[in-house]
Amino acid sequence: MPKDHLTQTRERILLTAERQFADQGIAATSLRSITSAADVNLAAVNYHFGSKDGLVEAVYRKHLEPVNRARLANLKALLAANDKPGVEAIVRAFVEPLVIQANDGADGAIFTRLLAQSMHEAAGHVDRFYARENDEVLQRYRDCMQLALPNLTPDEICWRLNFMLGTLHNAFLDAGLLKLMQSDRHPRPEATLEKLIPFLVAGLTAPGESAVAAL
Amino acid sequence: MPKDHLTQTRERILLTAERQFADQGIAATSLRSITSAADVNLAAVNYHFGSKDGLVEAVYRKHLEPVNRARLANLKALLAANDKPGVEAIVRAFVEPLVIQANDGADGAIFTRLLAQSMHEAAGHVDRFYARENDEVLQRYRDCMQLALPNLTPDEICWRLNFMLGTLHNAFLDAGLLKLMQSDRHPRPEATLEKLIPFLVAGLTAPGESAVAAL
């Protein structure tokens, strides 16, 4: 019994929704707009996802869970192979899953754009799910980063991880304002990654307060 | 004839709007919500601003124009005093107006949060105004940054300015995910600035492609 295309409707909604959410924002996207573009019935959203919020959470879960699983696995492997990993290795362990995700089929790159919005739509739908999902991952990376950068205070580590997240999310936002300034319209995720790594590594390893005070 | 409180209604709308836009996002904020919180009549928005879009643009104009004026003035002063400014000086010239703005009265800090959303609501209201307003400023800073970092390709300068913008906007986003990780709930803008500068300067001055190729 092939069940494959029994879920076609559900998948079509999901694919169309993530595209429109990323393009227009979640609040500005109506279920009617999604279902008509996906060529499915309006009521199907509520049947398959319960509500608009349910659909939003499904979109996030679909993409965010694999990324965070990979981040945790990478970190574990890194710590198993080396009891004091370098900063660049840690950054790559965190960022590469996002690049892999961005290259995953036609819809992967769309989600990276959506991700950039997530930090701001905090007041709304995502809030609890998104924050909780990321919290564990960030705590582990914070601890590992502290190992790699013992000269920085825990406080400073938090600041810099926070900066890194901001940089990261905006970097994949379809090049942000970059397109206003040059010709390269749609950089591949790998190209962005290779520009990003030196910037992040240098920022993270910059001399901190204690180093300045030591002068 | 004191005209001061003849514009009270207009000001109240503006103040309430920027707060709610920053908290909930523009699309998710209704004129009803604004006018009832501001204790003014619903129709007053259309009288004073023409439309919701008009109100949005007024909020942006109010805060963004002074910031960008200061950025251009700072850059001009910097180039007048020194024909090859340092990276840190350039970064400060760009970022400090934002900090000053964030400390401007009760509503300044609110706008910095709104600013972080602007890169993502591009599809909507702000688009043309916000992009055009920032474009000139960014071009001048790009040119100046190229002077300070002659080893980087123009392409690389653009990437890094873009990264800087992402970092910057998220940094003032009410500390983003930082609050999940530690106790310091509402860092002052100056505190954020001092953490931010070393991160940005290090990232911007990191060795680039040409430097790597030279090895």
Added chain:
DNA sequence: GTCTATAGAGGGATAGAC
């Protein structure tokens, strides 16, 4: 310049037939 009242569009959700 401020108000009430309402037009007119569009939103999410659901009941019930198939």
Added chain:
DNA sequence: GTCTATCCCTCTATAGAC
């Protein structure tokens, strides 16, 4: 699992009295 039809709500914008 899919569809139509519809309920009920909220939204922006405006007309017109004061």
